[in-house]
Amino acid sequence: MARTAGSHSDITGPRIRDAALRLFAREGYAAVSMRRIAADVGLQAGALYNYTPDKQTLLFSLMEGHMTDLLAAWETEDKGATPCDRLRAFTQFHIRFNLDRADAVFISYMELRNLDPANFRRLEELRRDYERALETILSDGIADGSFAIRDPKIASLAVIAMLTGVNTWYRAGGRLSLPQVQEIYWDMVRSLAGA
Amino acid sequence: MARTAGSHSDITGPRIRDAALRLFAREGYAAVSMRRIAADVGLQAGALYNYTPDKQTLLFSLMEGHMTDLLAAWETEDKGATPCDRLRAFTQFHIRFNLDRADAVFISYMELRNLDPANFRRLEELRRDYERALETILSDGIADGSFAIRDPKIASLAVIAMLTGVNTWYRAGGRLSLPQVQEIYWDMVRSLAGA
DNA sequence: GTCTATAAGGTGATAGAC
DNA sequence: GTCTATCACCTTATAGAC
Structure with missing residues (x-):
């Protein structure tokens, strides 16, 4: 699915939260890296910090x-x-x-x-x-x-x-x-x- | 407490297990490093591998x-x-x-x-x-x-x-x-x- | 808003000296 | 049995280009 840079800010946040929720539940907070969450959403790790301070x-x-x-x-x-x-x-x-x-x-x-x-x-x-x-x-x-x-x-x-x-x-x-x-x-x- | 090299093999094992149990319970398996367990027992990380394969x-x-x-x-x-x-x-x-x-x-x-x-x-x-x-x-x-x-x-x-x-x-x-x-x-x- | 690149440091596990 | 040193890799978070 195509993604147009800069056009999905209102759905990227929830998608990050959904991915984090699922991964944290399945593997544990400490075992899941920011890179892994980002990859699940189709982002690079640095982009997550537009949505959460840490x-x-x-x-x-x-x-x-x-x-x-x-x-x-x-x-x-x-x-x-x-x-x-x-x-x-x-x-x-x-x-x-x-x-x-x-x-x-x-x-x-x-x-x-x-x-x-x-x-x-x-x-x-x-x-x-x-x-x-x-x-x-x-x-x-x-x-x-x-x-x-x-x-x-x-x-x-x-x-x-x-x-x-x-x-x-x-x-x-x-x-x-x-x-x-x-x-x-x-x-x-x-x-x-x-x- | 003094520790004589090579003389405590039979109590080091249980001490490692006790430390790991406490740390895993308190902070979680993924969040606790082998270095941390070793430090708690007064060893270097490499020594743990005499007691567990991994x-x-x-x-x-x-x-x-x-x-x-x-x-x-x-x-x-x-x-x-x-x-x-x-x-x-x-x-x-x-x-x-x-x-x-x-x-x-x-x-x-x-x-x-x-x-x-x-x-x-x-x-x-x-x-x-x-x-x-x-x-x-x-x-x-x-x-x-x-x-x-x-x-x-x-x-x-x-x-x-x-x-x-x-x-x-x-x-x-x-x-x-x-x-x-x-x-x-x-x-x-x-x-x-x-x- | 996302990217690439990087800083600064931690990870499990192994090799070889003693 | 423990040490030191090391390998190869992963970690969170940030800087600055676009």
Whole structure:
């Protein structure tokens, strides 16, 4: 495909981000060079620096973008009337949203150690916001008697770990469809919450 | 501490492995150089090659060693009479064993993508053996009526993901002691299994 | 906005002295 | 068994031509 010099600035940026996301997820931040990302997009390495000040900022912006997307999406979908409805919505939302962005999910907790300290703190903040969203649902359900949970903070971490684990094995076209997986996990989460 | 040339061959090997384990866990396989590992042990880089043929083999042997230790340890501890007893033992074993070897656990699923294809397959095999150990307990419990689980294969993956998640937040001296954490998770696993 | 060329330094692994 | 020295190559990032 022909490329006219200087005419694609608005699509080159996203193409660089897409390539970086895929390569970082597949091989790891430290193992992927700027030359490799550039080659994937059809550029020379130097051209990348028109779009990011450095490699670290590219990584961080991918991770931060994923987490803010996640938080915004859940805020939009959190519409249940009862704690039980909301927990069900959270379970199904988390599975679907994370499967749709497997590369970003993978990076967002595999590459934490490659972040500068300030960037790391920012990402931990966003992660905790998300955990707190679930914890609040669980606490509300304990308060109104719909859940039997001993420690809602630990339970929120346990549920998120369990749900995120789907990404490690689920493949479209496998034994179970996405709705079946969502249903099986909702069964388990409901039991775990004593609902 | 003084080091006499040629007199410590039997302790240098383990020291190299310890340093590599810690550095790989903290900064990632790709980000850690052989020079850095050598410096941590007080050697020059070339000396490492008396103990490993290459960097890849060093990584793999750390990961394989961890998984075979895990399988052997569970085989020794799997002594419960009923599925419910065995599930409780598994829950508490997994939490304790993994917390005791946080670096090895971290590496063993963060660095999978840095393994050669043959090494990757070998490690997946070991991981599946462990998952199957739990799945068998769950299936036995379904068969004798002590558990109410829809899909024992999925449930085994969910439980392992949930339990391994403890490693991401638990710190000795924090709000909860290890026995408290084990008790809280056993509560959740028991509910999830419908026991 | 992209290119080529380059700076300054790090990489895994090996050879041969001791 | 460890050292020093080295090979061949890769790394991030920048400068300046176009």
